[in-house]
Amino acid sequence: MPKAVASPRWLLAGIACLTCCWPAGLAAQEQPTRRGLLIGIGDYEASDSGSGAGVAPVPDLQAPVNDVLLIRRVLITRYGFRPEDLTVLTDAGATRAAILAALETLVEQTGPDDVVYVHFSGHGSRISDRNGDEADGWDDTVLSYDARSAGVRDILDDELDAFLQRLPARDVLAVMDVGRTPTLTAPGSDIRVRGVGPDPREQLYDEEPADTGSVQRNGSYVMLDAAAPGQYGLEGRISNEHWFGWFSWSLARALATGPQDRSIDRLHAEIQNAMNNLGDLVGVRSPGSRMKAAGAVRENAVLGGDRLEAGGRPAADRAWANAEFIGSGEVLLEQGSLLGAAPGSLWAVYPPDTSSFTADAILATAEITGHDGDDARAKLDGGGTVPAGSRAVLLAPAPPPTTVSVWLRRVSGPGGETLRDALSASPRVKFVESARGARFIVNIDDRGCRVYGPGGLQLVEEFQEVSLEETTARLLTRFERSVRLAHLQALDNPAGAMRVKIDVNPMDVDGMPRLSRVPGLRDYPAFRVRDADEPRAPDNSLIMSLRVSQAAYVTVVDIGPEGSVSPLFPNPVSDQNDFYPDGRIPFGQEIRVPDSLTSSNAGFYIDYEPPPGPDTLRVFAAGDPLTAARIRDYLGRYVAWAEEGGEAPDFQDLFLPVVMPVMKEVGTALTGFGESPGSGVLEETVFGNWSASSVSFRIGD
Numbered sequence: 044m045p046k047a048v049a050s051p052r053w054l055l056a057g058i059a060c061l062t063c064c065w066p067a068g069l070a071a072q073e074q075p076t077r078r079g080l081l082i083g084i085g086d087y088e089a090s091d092s093g094s095g096a097g098v099a100p101v102p103d104l105q106a107p108v109n110d111v112l113l114i115r116r117v118l119i120t121r122y123g124f125r126p127e128d129l130t131v132l133t134d135a136g137a138t139r140a141a142i143l144a145a146l147e148t149l150v151e152q153t154g155p156d157d158v159v160y161v162h163f164s165g166h167g168s169r170i171s172d173r174n175g176d177e178a179d180g181w182d183d184t185v186l187s188y189d190a191r192s193a194g195v196r197d198i199l200d201d202e203l204d205a206f207l208q209r210l211p212a213r214d215v216l217a218v219m220d221v222g223r224t225p226t227l228t229a230p231g232s233d234i235r236v237r238g239v240g241p242d243p244r245e246q247l248y249d250e251e252p253a254d255t256g257s258v259q260r261n262g263s264y265v266m267l268d269a270a271a272p273g274q275y276g277l278e279g280r281i282s283n284e285h286w287f288g289w290f291s292w293s294l295a296r297a298l299a300t301g302p303q304d305r306s307i308d309r310l311h312a313e314i315q316n317a318m319n320n321l322g323d324l325v326g327v328r329s330p331g332s333r334m335k336a337a338g339a340v341r342e343n344a345v346l347g348g349d350r351l352e353a354g355g356r357p358a359a360d361r362a363w364a365n366a367e368f369i370g371s372g373e374v375l376l377e378q379g380s381l382l383g384a385a386p387g388s389l390w391a392v393y394p395p396d397t398s399s400f401t402a403d404a405i406l407a408t409a410e411i412t413g414h415d416g417d418d419a420r421a422k423l424d425g426g427g428t429v430p431a432g433s434r435a436v437l438l439a440p441a442p443p444p445t446t447v448s449v450w451l452r453r454v455s456g457p458g459g460e461t462l463r464d465a466l467s468a469s470p471r472v473k474f475v476e477s478a479r480g481a482r483f484i485v486n487i488d489d490r491g492c493r494v495y496g497p498g499g500l501q502l503v504e505e506f507q508e509v510s511l512e513e514t515t516a517r518l519l520t521r522f523e524r525s526v527r528l529a530h531l532q533a534l535d536n537p538a539g540a541m542r543v544k545i546d547v548n549p550m551d552v553d554g555m556p557r558l559s560r561v562p563g564l565r566d567y568p569a570f571r572v573r574d575a576d577e578p579r580a581p582d583n584s585l586i587m588s589l590r591v592s593q594a595a596y597v598t599v600v601d602i603g604p605e606g607s608v609s610p611l612f613p614n615p616v617s618d619q620n621d622f623y624p625d626g627r628i629p630f631g632q633e634i635r636v637p638d639s640l641t642s643s644n645a646g647f648y649i650d651y652e653p654p655p656g657p658d659t660l661r662v663f664a665a666g667d668p669l670t671a672a673r674i675r676d677y678l679g680r681y682v683a684w685a686e687e688g689g690e691a692p693d694f695q696d697l698f699l700p701v702v703m704p705v706m707k708e709v710g711t712a713l714t715g716f717g718e719s720p721g722s723g724v725l726e727e728t729v730f731g732n733w734s735a736s737s738v739s740f741r742i743g744d
Contacts (some may be wrong), residue, residue: 075154075156075157075158075213075347076125076128076153076154076157076158077118077122077123077124077125077128077157077158077159077160077346077347078124078128078129078149078152078153078157078158078159078160078212079115079118079124079128079129079130079159079160079161079162080129080130080132080145080146080149080160080161080162081111081114081115081129081130081131081132081160081161081162082111082131082132082133082137082142082145082161082162082163082164082165083107083108083109083110083111083112083131083132083133083134083137083162083163083164083165084104084107084133084134084137084164084165084166084186084187084188085103085104085105085106085107085108085134085165086103086134086135086188087101087102087103087104087166087186087188087190087191088101088135088188088189088192089101089189089190089191089192090102090103097243098191098242098243098244099191099239099240101166101186101190101191101239102166102239104165104166104235104237104278105235105278105280105286106164106235106278106279106286106287106288106291107133107164107165107220107278107288108133108134109285109286109287109381110162110164110220110287110288110291110292111131111133111162111164112378112381112417113287113291113292113295113381113382114162114218114291114294114295115129115131116362116364116378116381116382117295117298117299117362118160118298118346120358120359120361120362120363121298121299121303121358121359121360121361121362122158122298122303122346122348122351122358123351123358124160130145130148130149132145134188135188136188137165137187137188138187138188138189139187139188139189139190139195139196139198141187142187142198143198143202143206146161146203146206147206149161149206149210150206150209150210153210153211153212154211154212155211155212155213156212156213157211157212157213157214158212158213158214158215158346158347159210159212159214159215159216160215160216160217160218160346161207161215161216161217161218162217162218162220162291163185163217163218163219163220163221164220164221164288164291165185165186165220165221165237166185166186166190166221166222166237166238166239167183167184167185167186167219167221167222167223167237167238167239167276168183168184168185168186168197168223168238168239168240168241168242169181169182169183169184169223169241169272170182170184170197170199170241170242170245170248171241171245173199173201173248173249181272182199182200182201182248183199183200183219183223183268183272184197184198184199184200184223184242185197185198185203185219185221186198186239190242191239191242194247196242196244196247196248197242199248203217207264207266208264210264213347214343214344214346214347215263215264215265216264216265216266216267216307216345216346217264217265217266217267218266218267218269218290218291218294219266219267219268219269220237220269220276220288220290220291220294221237221238221268221269221270221276222236222237222238222269222270222274222275222276222277222330223238223270223272223273223274223275223276224236224238224270224273224274224275225238225239225240225275226238226275226500228478228498228499228500229452229478229481229484229498229499230478231477231478231479232478232479232481232497232498232499233279233280233325233478233479233480233481233497233498234277234278234279234280234325234327234497234498234500235277235278235279235286235498236275236276236277236500237269237275237276237277237278237288238270238275238276263337263340264336264340265307265334265335265336265340265341265343266334266335266336267290267294267311267314267332267333267334267335268332268333268334268335269288269289269290269291269330269332270290270330270331270332270333271330271331271332271333272333274330274331275330276288276289276290276330277289277327277329277330279325279497281321282380282381282383282385284414285380285381285417289318289321289329289330290314290318290330290332292317292321293314293315293317293318293321294314295362296317297310297313297314297317298310298345298362299361299362299382300360300361300362300537300538300539300540301313301540301542302348303344303345303346303348303349303351303358303360304344304345304348304349305344305345305348306341306342306343306344306345307334307336307340307341307342307343307344307345308334308341308342310345311332311334312544313542314332315329315331315332316544316736318330318332319737319738319739320532320535320736320737322739323528323532323659323737323739324528324529324532324533325482325496325497326482326483326496326497326503326525327496327497327498327500327501328501358398359397359398359399359400359434360398360399360400361400361436361538362382362436363393363397363400363434363435363436364376364377364378364379364382364384364390364419364434364435364436365377365432365433365434365435366390366392366409366421366429366433366434366435367431367432367433368428368429368430368431368433369420372422372423372426372427372428373412373420373421373422373423374392374409374420374421374423374429374433374435375415375418375419375420375421376390376411376418376419376420376421376435377417377418378417378418379411379414379417379418379419379421379435380414380416380417380418380419381417382437383437383440383537384411384414384419384421384437385411385440385441386411386412386413386414386441387410387411387441387442388410388411388437388438388439388440388441389408389409389410389411389437389438389439389695389698390408390409390410390411390421390435390436390437390438391405391407391408391435391436391438391538392405392406392407392408392409392423392429392433392434392435393405393406393433393434393435393436394406394430394433394434395430395431395432395433395434396432396434397434400434400436400538401729402700402702402729402731403702403729406429406430406433407423407424407425407427407429408423408424408438409421409422409423409424409435410422410424411441421435436537436538437537437538438537438538438698438699439537439694439695439697439698439699440533440535440537442533442694442695443526443529443530443532443533443694444526444529445470445471445526445530445691446470446471446472446473446526447471447472447473447482447483447522447525447526448473448474448475448480448481448482448483449466449472449473449474449475449481449482449483449484449485449522450474450475450476450477450478450481450483450484450485451463451474451485452484452485452486452499453486453487453488454485454486454487455487455488455489459487461511462487462511462514462515465511465512465515466515466518466519469519469522469523471519471522471523471526472519472522478497478498478499481497482496482497482525483495483496483503483521483522483525484496484497484498484499485518487514491505491506491507492504492505492506492507492514492517492518493505494518494521503521503657504517504521520604520605520606523605523606524602524603524604524605524606524657526606527602527606527608527685528602528606528659530681530685531600531602531608531661531681531737532661532737533694534661534663534677534697534735535734535735536698536733536734536735537698538698538700538731538732539732539733539734539735540666540732540734541591541592541593541595541664541666541732541733541734542591542592542734542736543589543590543591543592543595543597543662543663543664543734543735543736544588544589544590544591544736545587545588545589545599545660545662545736545737545738546587546588546738547570547585547586547587547588547660547738547740569582569740569741569743570582570583570585570651570740570741570742570743571583571651571655571742571743571744572651572652572653572655572742572743572744573650573651573652579640579641579648579650580640581640583650583651584640584648584649584650584651585649585650585651586635586636586637586638586640586649587599587611587612587635587636587649587660587662588633588634588635589628589633589634589635589636589662590632590633590634591628591630591664592630593630593666594627594628594629594630594666595627595628595630595664595665595666596625596626596627596628596664596665596666596667596668596670596671597612597613597626597627597628597662597663597664597665597671598610598612598613598626598662598663598665598671598674598675598678599611599612599626599636599660599661599662599663600660600661600678601658601659601660601661602658602659602660602661603656603658604654604655604656604657604658604742605654605656608678608681608682608685610675610678611636611649611660612626612636613625613626614647616645616646616647617636617645617646617647619646620644620645620646622637622638622644622645622646623636625668625671626671627668637649651742655741655742655743655744656741656742657739657740657741657742658739658740658741658742659737659738659739659740660737660738660739661735661736661737662735662736662737663678663733663734663735664733664734664735665732665733666730666732666733667730667732669701669703669730670701670730670731670732670733671733673697673701674697674733677692677696677697680692698731699731700729700730700731701729701730701731702728702729702730703728703730704728
């Protein structure tokens with residue numbers, strides 16, 4: 044439930060505004076410009092019949108237009124792009140000729156100090172390499188609106204590269220949210236694959252691409268691809284019934300918060316982490332993205348984020364939506380649905396022109412009640428009104444569901460209705476009759492029981508059919524784990540200013556061989572149960588790697604194969620051995636927990652134990668011990684509710700900042716990690732800076 048603005052927990056203060064003006068004596072036309080070309084194609088001309096000559100139809104997509112609208116919003120609010128400097132081509136407006144012409148215009152208009160962003164969402168494909176410059180023998184392509192129609196070929200990566208090479212801009216980022224491997228999903232499902240097979244009309248590609256100029260930037264642009272070669276790209280119903288490409292959504296999430304001067308390398312890692320979290324949340328293994336950039340360019344600031352003021356527009360520290368009062372205690376968030384304004388989510392409303400969205404400047408909170416297209420309606424807590432031109436940012440996501448949707452697609456034999464009755468006795472199970480909304484798809488026949496994730500895209504469990512009781516128990520275990528994991532994955536603070544990373548056995552351990560990991564679609568590290576009489580090794584005993592962007596108190600919990608939620612760190616043994624007591628870890632170091640498998644200073648080990656199956660670690664990092672204590676208290680109450688029943692903890696409570704009076708010397712002792720105490724003067728301090736991340740893997744026999 045929303046918290047009243049008048050609560051003593053809140054500190055309401057004045058407006059925090061940032062303004063930016065042109066430097067004296069500098070003409071506007073001399074200012075570096077932030078330019079963008081955003082292309083989203085979901086409706087393809089060849090979707091019905093192709094072009095004949097053996098060309099397969101191009102399936103329509105749901106998400107590309109939403110992708111570019113979302114990215115456009117983030118670029119304008121966070122990175123100082125002006126609407127008039129962003130060219131948007133969608134569907135029928137994004138023909139091959141129109142795309143190439145827009146790229147040519149972009150080259151002609153761009154200056155040497157400009158920042159350029161190019162985004163393509165839609166289908167991709169491959170064609171055999173025509174000029175011998177591809178190590179794998181394939182050229183990547185993207186499909187324009189009229190691709191695969193009569194006489195129209197795909198746009199080759201060589202053609203895109205020629206334009207990007209010619210851009211004289213200082214910073215160039217190109218994003219390709221496409222896949223290049225076709226895969227079918229169940230009709231009507233909430234997930235869809237991007238990517239089509241190669242164009243069979245190879246003679247169309249024998250002609251060399253037109254000469255697009257000779258100005259070379261020596262590959263200094265950066266390109267981010269949603270999927271590595273041989274993998275498919277994904278789109279799905281992610282937010283408030285809106286479809287988005289997984290990569291575009293994850294990119295927007297990363298760009299919408301956090302430091303604007305982060306490196307390209309760091310941004311790419313954050314995007315992949317967001318995709319992995321999304322995969323855990325919906326039950327599909329995430330594709331592995333890739334980055335193409337020269338070594339030195341990888342460390343450049345994203346979109347010139349280290350020099351935003353030079354662009355002539357103020358940029359906010361978070362992506363925001365316009366909040367317009369519409370009467371009766373309601374506000375309308377413009378394009379709020381694109382930014383995650385699902386019913387039940389909580390938003391903080393700020394004064395007009397706010398650029399720094401700090402807790403002490405909140406005017407009101409508002410809970411989303413519904414949506415009108417891309418806009419979202421919200422009820423102000425306590426009623427009242429807000430000024431025209433107010434801005435809103437996401438404070439707390441919508442509470443996660445407490446049930447899982449199951450489609451018994453095919454259950455042969457007389458036991459089908461009996462199984463349905465047995466499963467329906469669980470309060471966690473809600474049946475659906477199609478792939479729409481199904482978290483799990485279950486098939487049972489003479490080959491056994493097979494459980495698929497959304498869309499039937501991936502097999503998540505398979506076993507020979509046994510008794511009704513055992514089948515029911517195994518399915519309910521899978522469903523219960525899904526609900527618990529989704530809840531903990533939803534505990535992700537949209538206002539969190541820090542970044543936290545967790546990995547498992549990421550390095551050599553005491554001279555032992557490092558486990559190999561192949562990035563990509565099936566990037567689930569595999570471990571095994573440790574026998575009691577065998578030595579600990581990287582594949583049977585857990586070592587976590589933790590890194591935080593600022594000094595923090597971390598809490599790590601494990602969601603085991605049967606859905607159990609167990610605290611791993613900190614623990615009484617680590618505190619007793621003074622091993623990062625209370626989970627407090629420093630900034631700028633990658634620490635290992637435990638620190639060794641042979642002579643641990645931590646005083647404990649974490650061995651893999653039965654049963655085998657999927658496992659996930661979720662780490663929460665808090666900037667102060669009070670917030671860490673709130674997180675741990677919430678987790679304790681959640682586990683008690685999940686395992687014993689009773690009253691569920693208030694999901695939104697954890698996301699609300701707390702304002703408390705503290706002595707300066709106490710406050711610095713709490714948050715300073717060794718900083719000198721202050722003067723002891725009583726002051727009010729805002730607590731509530733925290734973030735979360737996770738890593739998943741499998742445990743075998």
